[in-house]
Amino acid sequence: MFTRLSVNINKFATLRNSRGGNNPDVIKAAIDAQRFGADGITVHPRPDERHIRYADVKAIKHIVTTEFNIEGNCREKKFVDLVLEVNPVQVTLVPDEEGQLTSDHGWNTVAQKNYLKAIIPVFQKQGIRVSIFVDPDIKMVEGAAETGTDRIELYTESFASLFAQNEKEKAVAPYVAAAEKAKELGLGINAGHDLDLHNLKYFKTHIPLLEEVSIGHALISDALYLGFENAIQIYKRQLT
Ligand code: PXP
Numbered sequence: 001m002f003t004r005l006s007v008n009i010n011k012f013a014t015l016r017n018s019r020g021g022n023n024p025d026v027i028k029a030a031i032d033a034q035r036f037g038a039d040g041i042t043v044h045p046r047p048d049e050r051h052i053r054y055a056d057v058k059a060i061k062h063i064v065t066t067e068f069n070i071e072g073n074c075r076e077k078k079f080v081d082l083v084l085e086v087n088p089v090q091v092t093l094v095p096d097e098e099g100q101l102t103s104d105h106g107w108n109t110v111a112q113k114n115y116l117k118a119i120i121p122v123f124q125k126q127g128i129r130v131s132i133f134v135d136p137d138i139k140m141v142e143g144a145a146e147t148g149t150d151r152i153e154l155y156t157e158s159f160a161s162l163f164a165q166n167e168k169e170k171a172v173a174p175y176v177a178a179a180e181k182a183k184e185l186g187l188g189i190n191a192g193h194d195l196d197l198h199n200l201k202y203f204k205t206h207i208p209l210l211e212e213v214s215i216g217h218a219l220i221s222d223a224l225y226l227g228f229e230n231a232i233q234i235y236k237r238q239l240t
Contacts, residue, residue, distance in 0.1 A: 001209055003239040006040030006069050007033040008216030013051040030060050036229040037236050040067035042214040047076050054082055061086045069214060074119050090129040092153050106134035106155045109143025116147035131190050136174035141181045151188035154178060160194035172206045179207045197222060200238040
């Protein structure tokens with residue numbers, strides 16, 4: 001299966017915000033990412049707007065020619081209103097707590113099933129595809145299928161950290177099982193978090209049904225050495 005590379009451009013905003021002004025320009029970053037081969041643009045606005053701002057998200061919408069994916073915490077009304085106004089191709093719902101540095105757990109799709117069943121159609125009614133962030137746990141995948149979500153995004157932090165300790169098979173096994181269950185239940189499969197040039201090809205090879213990966217931190221860090229265009233092209237090659 002062709003796996004889309006959605007480039008998360010939040011880090012451009014982090015750099016810009018560190019000095020005020022508009023350098024680097026996140027709109028230009030999104031245009032260039034697509035010119036360099038990205039199959040999608042991901043942003044993750046947070047309530048404190050410490051990296052990508054709500055105004056950035058609204059502006060980026062107009063220049064996305066690929067797929068726009070907005071990630072965030074749907075418990076924040078401001079986030080829900082933003083997504084409904086911007087109307088991206090996909091929203092990825094994450095259960096962030098307030099002040100969280102980065103997303104560090106998936107939904108408990110069993111305990112939060114009723115909440116998810118209520119919020120997911122709010123987006124779907126407007127034609128927005130919904131993906132929910134889940135750990136590679138069969139029970140969570142089964143729970144996800146009952147929420148009515150279109151896709152799951154497998155949270156790949158534990159894969160990345162075990163992979164880095166050279167426990168590759170152990171690292172990928174729960175993801176293979178979760179992906180098989182997702183397929184059986186008719187869910188699309190995305191993945192993200194800590195995917196990088198070392199681990200991406202291995203992940204894709206073992207999860208061939210992967211529809212999309214969203215990658216920010218490692219790709220932007222590699223771009224400092226390789227250049228943005230090269231980095232995107234090299235990441236894309238890992239997915240073939
Ligand atoms: N998916 C989700 C839900 C995230 O919160 C993030 C980080 O913003 C990513 C994917 C991308 O992770 P990374 O920056 O480690 O590539």
